[in-house]
Amino acid sequence: MKPIVWLAGALALVALGAGVFIWSGAYNVAADDPHWPLTNWMMVTVRERSFEVRATGIDVPDLSGEGLIRAGAGNYDAMCAECHLEPGEDATELSAGLYPAPPDLAREGTNDPAEAFWIIKHGIKMSGMPAWGKSMDDQSIWGMVALLQRLPEMSKDQYHELVESSGGHTHGSGEAHVHADDEHHEDKD
DSSP states (O other): OOHHHHHHHHHHHHHHHHHHHHHHTOSOOOTTSOOOHHHHHHHHHHHHHHHHHHHTTOOOOOOOOHHHHHHHHHHHHHHTHHHHOOTTOOOOHHHHTOSSOOOOHHHHOOSOHHHHHHHHHHOBTTTTBOOGGGTSOHHHHHHHHHHHHHGGGOOHHHHHHHHHTTTSSBOSSSOBEEOOTTSOOEEOO
């Protein structure tokens, strides 16, 4: 037989084997059962390379403005802290149950502002990380990125003071909320 026939046969067997594996339900997709090491390596590598490639060429604005950071604090508190935590927090009910575990941005921050912008704007498939760019303008996303640059240096009290001074959850989509002490966010007039 010709090599091409052998190759076609081998590919057909691989496809059949993959189909049987998928259809069998053998792979456990439960969030409390970690990935196999090979699966984890592949997913992490694909994810990290995707971030690097897609963030290339994003122009990072000046992120040092206090107003930008303050606005980012209101949005982060409303939209991110439940999963990515706030300073002084070890886990939330939600963050403890997510797999893969979301990064603790209160401790880690972000090394690459362009990647952080891309991730916040576009989200991450099958991770629980939404594409906030569907409801937020770029300026508001940059505000959260600016906050992430400073977040690991903040104490819990500094973070809460910043959130309280932020004017609340607002992000250029026509939606605005004010922050109320010990209450859920309320609509702003």
